[in-house]
Amino acid sequence: MATVRGQLLVATSAIDSGPFRRSVVYVLDHDEDGALGVIVNHPLESDLDEVLPGWAESANAPGCLFEGGPCAMDSALAVGVVSDMESRPIGWRQMAGRVGIVDLEGPVPVGGELLGLRVFAGYAGWSTGQLEEEIAEGAWLVVPARDGDLISPDPDRLWSEVLRRQAGDTRFWSTLPDDPGLN
Template structure:
């Protein structure tokens, strides 16, 4: 039986992941099928500005105008995710992923002002082999929740983990109150 695709969903790390790059992370799943999954961590801004690595793209990204740590795989490569308002014809260099979110070709021209509602550039990505993500979810490491377009370009990425949990309508929202360091509680 083919697994149900979680493409376009958010993975929210539970306190079971208590260290490393995924601690309190929010991952947008760009792709998920029987061969595995690929996503980007959307709440890990880096100290480097986009213009330091991709000068022509520095003015096109949303605040904060920095690179984001997309995940521990291929940290020496860049990946851009853009949000559009809607379209009859997709913008040049934009490839639909889910909802109004798509990948943006960094080798192509910088989109004209107003073409994208939001843009982020990620160094690296998160990847899982076949069945690996499903195992981690079963073990309680991840919560799978609905993504909103603005999650991938949130102006306050440091608050995104708690914000995404707080907006849930069931007991998942209680995770938002989990202390950063439970030993100090």
């Protein structure tokens, strides 16, 4: 299978519980050793400034911490979208296109360096072959990502918005009721 780095994984109804239910995952890395990503549509109630003082001003609304996935929930991972590939902020490391990881130990990026920034508690990780199996089983749809998906001002609607913009029958997933068993 080709890499899905820089693409979105959109959970199907095959995932009906847990942190991945109706999730949209941005894949930061994917190779023969496995995959790593962050759930971009699960904001938490934690105020970012309380967790990482000084970083809230650089983060996009809503200015909260996001649940990045079930792995290492006690650690934080910042993902930023650069506005210009020529002027990258100190501590930004490219993952795919204009998306990269921002070093939380370094200086807080200043105005104009980033189009957007999100901070995630934990991440989503898959071992060798695990993600490929889940995709083959129909748990995930792999769709193109837009830079704006990572910094959507309305993350609660992102799952249906991403599905709605797809071609063909894939867009019909966006109308799936919250509980398909009640349909």
